[in-house]
Amino acid sequence: MRSALDRLRHALSFEIIALILVIPAGAILFDVPLHDFGVVGIVSATLATLWNLGYNVLFDLALQRLTGTTLKSRIVRVLHALAFEAGLLVVLLPFIAWYLGISLWDAFVLDIALAAFYIVYAYVFNLIYDTLFPLPEWAQEQAEST
Secondary structure (H helix, E strand, O other): OOOHHHHHHHHHHHHHHHHHHHHHHHHHHOOOOHHHHHHHHHHHHHHHHHHHHHHHHHHHHHHHHHHOOOOOOHHHHHHHHHHHHHHHHHHHHHHHHHHHOOOHHHHHHHHHHHHHHHHHHHHHHHHHHHHHOOOHHHHHHHHHHO
16 A cells, blocks of 8 residues: 555645646636636645545555455556546535536536546546556566466
C-alpha cells in the first residue's frame, strides 16, 4: 500500500495538473469568465482532493482484501475512475449551479463534461503515476504472473 506522503503527492499533483488544463479550457468551452470558472475549478479541486485521499485508501483496502494486491488491471482502473467521478458529481452539482447561477440541469451538463475529461485524465494520470512511482511488491507480482 502507498504511504500517506505518497498519497498526498498523488492527490496534489493530480489536482494541480488538472487545474492547469481545465480552467482555461472550461472557461472557453462553456463561455464562462475565467475568474468564475477558476473559482469553480479551485473549489472543485479542493473537494476532489479530499475525496481522492479518502476514496483511494478505501478503494485500495477493498481491492487488497478482494484480490490480495493493490495492482490494478485496466478494467479495475476504469471502474476506479468511474466510481470516483460518480461520488464527486453528487457533491459538486449543487455548488456549481449555485455559484454560476445556472439551473441544476445546466450544472449537470457542465459537470458531466468535466467528469468525462476527468475520467480519461484520471486513467492516464494514474497509469503514468504508477509507472513513475511503482510499489516494490508490484515488480515481484508481475514477475510471478509471467
